[in-house]
Amino acid sequence: MRVLSLIISLLALWGVSTLFGSEAHWQIDMGSFGLEGVVIGLKATALANFFALLIAIGFFSISLIASKYKLSKGFYALLYLLLVSLFLIVYAEDYLLFFVGWEVMSVTTYLLFSYDLSREALIKYIVFALASAMSLLGGIMVLYSASHSFLYTDAHQGFIALSATLQVIFILLMLFAFFIKLGVIGFHYWLMDSYEQSSDFFTPYLSAVLSKMGIYALIILLVYVVDIHMISGTWLAYTLAIMGLLSSIIATFKAVNEDSMKRLLAYSSIAQLGYIVTVLSMADGLGGALYHSLIHTLVKLLLFINIAGIIYMTARSKFSELGGLIYRMPQSFVLLLIGIISLAGMPPLAGFASKFLIYTTLLEGGNLLILSAMLFASASAFLYIYKLIYGIYLGHPTSKRYETIREVPLAFLIPQYLLSLLLIVAGVYPGIVIPYFNTILKELRLETIPFESYTILGSEMASYNGFVLMSAFVGVFVLILLFMLSLRSKAKEAKDRFDIAYCGEVPDEGTHLHYGFSMGKELKRVGFIGVILRNSSSVFYDYISRQLFGFATVFRKLYSGNLSFNFNIAALFALILLWWGLR
Amino acid sequence: MKWSIDISGTLSPLGILAAMMQKPNTIAYPAVKKETAVGYRGFHTNLLVDCIGCANCQDVCMNDAIDMIKTDKEYNVKNSSQCIPRIDYGRCCWCSLCTDVCPPDSLKLDEEYLGVTQYASDFLYMPKDK
């Protein structure tokens, strides 16, 4: 089964790569099946190929770690079905197939979740997934009422033909559907438990790929249906920007206070997707959004696989129960370091390239407050990023077991090495993906990203050279290292981890030394951050569910179990309706 | 986290900037020396012409810091024991009891107080004859 999944993932990668540059197109008129005028089709556009590539990379990465998990055949079968549905979503040429793919994806994910999730988390997921699907269906129906076609190519005419109210309703329905999948803040109620409780094997895919479907759907909506050229200054742009920024800022601070590794990364995922949502509010922002999608996929795969390895070796998933693993798992540490440097958008690695592209887009568009807020969210991310690496690898081990633990298996390391290699290469050559993005943008008739060479990224306003940056960084680093090594002053290794300056005292096993994992606690005492940290969207959803429950109880009372009584009530209703109709 | 705007509290510290213009309070020690206060209890002096070798000081010293040792210097003819006090500055706490009980008032505390050495053995101090 494991080998099969690897073969299938390689096939998927190969299949996607063959579609690059091709104009593969398949269309069928459903008229012959009795659905007059309905045309459905699959088309390998450059945009679709890009997202299909993300799907394939994600699947390849997790199929490499599959050998370490005891997964049933049913799980694999569902995984392949999920893969098919994802490809269906990205290659669909019309909203009908898109909806089918979306629904299959939601249900397959539910079934995959059902292996691991608690009942409560499952119900949360399926309620939100169904709400998303229904809302999407409603949106598609609204659009179809005007365009009389499901094809993306006809969607824009249909959208223009809609009345202003219907346009708003259509957009709101679609946004609701996609925001739930993206886990935009306020709609992320299902996401936290699902990410935390799902199998470590599946979470990387969930964060890296499934959430990207929301981005893809949003891009489809903005580019094919609502013309992205006309978006600036509309309420839609403001909604996207504000929701995206709220996601980034709130999720960042929420992440700081999480004790569970997977929940922290789930919030981080929300925050990073928030950047993409924000930048999609601009016509020129698509390039940055695509770049950030790519980087986010790579980074989140890397981080979640790393954490999966940690959980595999230690069977612990909380920062307060881990710590001090760096010298036991040095390779994992370095890989996580590469991951978080990319996640934070630190210069020498690829994370900076995508953020830089987003920032320059915002700067050129004159969206200064959005840019400042985004920089702020990005700088705040350092808190949880440090917590992530400190809680696991630095500080002191919280259990004696960790003093003899070994490096994670090779199966976990190989995908991480591949992903970090990609991140480093994209850091040195930040422009390497730009020509490909430009073909996507040209296909969508959008303004292309200026491209000089593989090493240079940026426009007239601001640009940087990744190669010079990396070589200067490495050069300076090596020079300082050599200088330090050449000094006569000897660095003496501490013989013991308790050999620390501790006010003249000697800490021992009983001394609590690993407590940086609780960083950010004092933020609760700071004005608006405290408000963010104290409140939660669960209050709202709990209220809704209580009201619904009460409402349902009233209805349930109508059916008392006495058949004749119910029959009488039904007859009464029928009579009233009859009378109403005759009038 | 409560705070309010406090104009005077914000501005009043600026007054310290005036200290820039003022003369420093510092006593630049090796160059400038502060005069010792009157009656400062510094190192011991023992006027040998007065010392009678009575060992009262040795008896009264609660730290056992004083030894009476034979002297080869010129001493008071009334000094029948021919011993004079030697102070162990590793014990002495400058309580000045020894000077209080000194019958001829020969043992005194001087104003000098600087004593720095690498070796603990240097702390056996023979009071100066003055």
Added chain:
Amino acid sequence: MIILDLALMLITAYFVGFIYYGLYRNITARFQRRIGPTIFQSFYDSIKFFGKKEAISHGWMFYLGPIIMATGAIMTLFFIPFFYQSESFSGLSGYGNLFLVLYLMLLGPLGNAMGVGVGGNPFGVMGVTRGLTRLFALELPFYIAVVAIMSISQSADIATIAGSQTTINAFAHPLLFIAALFSFVAMMGQSPFDVVGAPVEVYSGPASEFSGKFLSLLMSQSAIFSFAKLVLMVNLFLGGADGFFELLWKTFVLFLFVIAFGAIYGRFKTPQSVDFLIKVPTVIAIVGLIFATAWGN
């Protein structure tokens, strides 16, 4: 040629930085009505620590932590041009921009935080936690001000920003400058935002476990980094410099202000400084941004 240029930049920043730190200690001493050390005192300290016979190390990451921090500081310096017209002393600024510099400034602290974390000293981690908590708050007003400046100059290139100021930005956009100054005081680790090091409370903070050559490297990078930050502020707000004399007096005036500010006030607790920074300077910066863009259009 560029190597020579970079080396000269580094040497200048190293010596000027240390002399500024010497002056800082001297001037602070005067505020406290002391005589104070010689202006080369920080330099002596640094060399002495390089010459210590041993330094404790807690493994390779501990060794690399200060090196990454120094790399971050030197990289920041290299991407900031000293003069807006001159070819020399422009370093690598042609290959970078202001966004890059803003991010490079964060690289060092994060690298050092790794070293501190692996040292296992809880006091060090406490300092790092405080530092990172304060970090995002101090960046917020600075980012708003910098973004506004970038928008006014329609460029993210530092030399262009420095050269394009007809009236210097500090006078043309005083609100932005004031907001950025608050952040700058915090960035230089001065009171009232100096809770990170806080030797009285947290045992030197992040530097608790660093000794010998590591500490010395941290001191050197601090001197270099401070000078880089001063040059950045001069470029962004004080109209840049056209020669060494102009650069030195402008940076020194700024430095003097910062140390005078730092010598006066007491210390905020971490939540207090976060709260202050995201309220007062941020509001000033946003008002400044609105003014600047409204006039710009």
Added chain:
Amino acid sequence: MDEGFLKEQQVMESDLNSETSHKSSVDFLMDWFRRRSIFVLAYGTGCGAIEMPPTFTSRYDAERLGIRGAATPRQADVIIVSGYCSYKTLRRIIRTYEQMANPKYILALGSCTVNGGMYWDSYNTIKRLEDYLPVDMYVNGCMPRPESILEGFMALQKEIGDGKISSWQKYEDNYAFYRKNQEAVLGQTVAPAYDADWYLYDGGL
């Protein structure tokens, strides 16, 4: 030869300045800087700690001689043992001293560090600091005035500048002797020996 009175005599009388013979020019240069920069551990170990504030603040301003405080032992050059040491304090002093980086120095203030002082018959203070740690410079007084402390520092600086003092070397060479004495008074509560293992440890980065 590791035990008993003879060993004690040998340790006490061993020449502090034996290191002078093999010093390179770099060492002389370093000594020049070392004497101009002295970081003092801000740890008041006894009653004499009260004399340190005037020494280090405005009144006597030790910073003008390059002497300043350091919060952690890792960064300190000099530890001031300011007066009597109870066994409890001694344990911390030893621990702290061992954590300081070489070259390191001990400045002992007052009578108590020499011969017990007024605690000469106390049951829980040490009498002679020299038995437990190598002392570089004794300052006379009970307590010494700030002038005396500065005098002590200046004497220390002179010795450092001349490249003479290497008490830490003495501590390493005679570690067994010192350790035995420490264990005699502190018993099992003495700091673990792993710090001392550095002295036997060669290498590192």
